[in-house]
Amino acid sequence: MPAKSIMIQGTASDVGKSMICTALCRIFSDDGLKVVPFKSQNMALNSFVTEDGGEIGRAQGVQAEAARVVATTHMNPILLKPKQDMVSEVIVHGKHFLNMDAKSYRNQFVQQAMPIVEESVRTLQNTYDVIVLEGAGSPAEINLKDRDIANMRMAHLADAAVVLVADIDRGGVFASIIGTLALLDDAERARVKGLIINKFRGMRELLDDGIEWVERETGIPVLGVVPYVDVNIEAEDSLALSALRFKKPKPGEFSVDVAMIRLPRISNFTDVDPFFDEPEVGVRLIGNVAELGTPDLLIVPGTKSTMDDLAWLKAQGFAQAIASLRARGTKIIGICGGFQMLGEVLLDPEAVEGNGDSAHGLGLLPIETVFVGDKKTVQMSGVRGNDTLTGYEIHLGRTNILRDEVSPFLQLADGRVDGAVSADEQVIGTYFHGLFHNRTFTRQLVNEIRQSKGLAPLPLEVKSDAERREDAYNMLASHVRANLNMEKIYEMLKIEVHG
Structure with a gap:
């Protein structure tokens, strides 16, 4: 039986899609399912090298590790690495294909890419129980939708239930949800089976009226409100360079x-x-x-x-x-x-x-x-x-x-x-x-x-990087599971989990 598919899309870039996908990969794996991540087309400055020397987006390498599977190029068959203004290196199945400007990519390569990503989806469907697909940016970019191969076109191809993630930390969370849904056509909107409000800080009960209104107006359930969490998992793009961890320390603040x-x-x-x-x-x-x-x-x-x-x-x-x-x-x-x-x-x-x-x-x-x-x-x-x-x-x-x-x-x-x-x-x-x-x-x-500098050395007994990553995946999975309606997600996927 082909794998069941869930797709995490966002109301915008940097709303936490990758983190939710990583958490779901570990949760599904913990629940005894053979799960695999997938992103058809990724634009990333940070990349991951597979065992056979293929280059994929770093997020999919991380998600594969969270899923406890070996990363392959089928998990991210097309990778774009920005090289110069409006020019990116196009990497296909882990290998350099060509350098291309944005206009040429949209006009010439996108249709050529569809058979490539379809082959990868079919390969994963025949190998795994669950595919966790990740979208890119927003599915509602109306000026780009006719050539968008990373969002709803992938949801249709994989017959995926779509969960839309919105970032409350940046403000306007309800408007971003309603606006995104309004810009989808009927077939696309029918795929959206749930909503997640991400990066929440504050008093949860203050959201109740808004959540009830959104559910009533859209008919789509809010599957959870996930509090903001600072988890030590690698980022994939330059947005992370603005993270709070990079600070301007005062002179002498650190040794x-x-x-x-x-x-x-x-x-x-x-x-x-x-x-x-x-x-x-x-x-x-x-x-x-x-x-x-x-x-x-x-x-x-x-x-x-x-x-x-x-x-x-x-x-x-x-x-x-x-x-x-x-x-x-x-x-x-x-x-x-x-x-x-x-x-x-x-x-x-x-x-x-x-x-x-x-x-x-x-x-x-x-x-x-x-x-x-x-x-x-x-x-x-x-x-x-x-x-x-x-x-x-x-x-x-x-x-x-x-x-x-x-x-x-x-x-x-x-x-x-x-x-x-x-x-x-x-x-x-x-x-x-x-x-x-x-x-x-x-x-x-x-x-x-x-x-x-005349300072005493620190102990050499430190956790390995692999141990730290495992701790991070487990912590993230526990955090997301506690704040998502996983029962509803399994119901949406028509999967029965025992134990």
């Missing part, structure tokens, strides 16, 4: 000051997330040189366009500022595109990054990067000292060490080496995404900085 540069085309910025869990560590997001100060650790993150963001760094005065920080003893770590920028020369003979120009890097590591057309996407592990670290690579370009004044950062399990480390170990460059999610490594790094 260790970590700063990450907010590149215009930043990607995989969740690399920095583990520092939020470190005691007495402040994490700042830096958009200009005036905000830089003198951090203990500066992170130059990944980017979707190394050459453009390198030019931006120089124009903003970051090149000189970073060199000054290096001289003053700040530890500097460049990841992926940030690693490439730390080098001496960047060459683009095939015009992979743009018009084929070359550029001088920041000159902090004696390395040369040559951009080539084939994209490296792979899960990886490597050894540094006595520690084995796990992570993943997603990058264009091949980097070579020019002089032996630096050493490789990691000895990889496949025989290659990765990265470069200066002789004084103050500058590190690596292609290793997920580096700081190796929690013992991160604690050791924090301790090195603490000891350099």
Whole structure:
């Protein structure tokens, strides 16, 4: 029997669709069902690498883990990664397909995409008990609906019961629900079987009159009011860069000051997330040189366009500022595109990054990067000292060490080496995404900085990242289950759960 399908759509972007989907994946799995996440088309700056080297949206990788299944590209067959203004990299079944501007994508590729996503839906329907589909943005964008393959068209294809999520934290929750439903046609509206009010803060009883009115006017039940919760699960897009966890600490508020540069085309910025869990560590997001100060650790993150963001760094005065920080003893770590920028020369003979120009890097590591057309996407592990670290690579370009004044950062399990480390170990460059999610490594790094400042080291006994993620999935599932009418959801899906 084909899988039952539930689709979580939203009244807008960033209403919490991904979190609700993640919670449902864990709840259904806890209840003994074989469940799988699905998003036909995802636009995300953060991505996930599957075991076979495919690149999908990070949210679907997280949801697969919550569902206790191995992530595959069928869970997100089309991924768009913003590259330049109005241009995105189109990734099909985990592999680079082409770069395309928004107009060409809508006019030329969308219809071509439908057989691709349909094949994935049918594959999942024949393998799992339940599919948890995630929409994108809003299903009521009337200027885009004729080419929207991420919302109601997917609901029809999968014969999914749609649950509409609205964010009360941003205000106007009842208007957003009524407005969204009003812009759906009859067949689309008939698919909406329930409503969720998300990110609630305050007194629950104050909502009762509004909920009763909405249910009476629409005939659609409110399945739950989910209180706001700060759960430590990775985000997938740049909206998360405005999260409250990035603050502007007062001088001396934290013992260790970590700063990450907010590149215009930043990607995989969740690399920095583990520092939020470190005691007495402040994490700042830096958009200009005036905000830089003198951090203990500066992170130059990944980017979707190394050459453009390198030019931006120089124009903003970051090149000189970073060199000054290096001289003053700040530890500097460049990841992926940030690693490439730390080098001496960047060459683009095939015009992979743009018009084929070359550029001088920041000159902090004696390395040369040559951009080539084939994209490296792979899960990886490597050894540094006595520690084995796990992570993943997603990058264009091949980097070579020019002089032996630096050493490789990691000895990889496949025989290659990765990265470069200066002789004084103050500058590190690596292609290793997920580096700081190796929690013992991160604690050791924090301790090195603490000891350099005359502070006592913190204990090395820390929970692993896998343990932390499991805790987060279980906490989120418990929180959502307690505030949703799961009995109604199972009734809507015509699924009987025993026990």
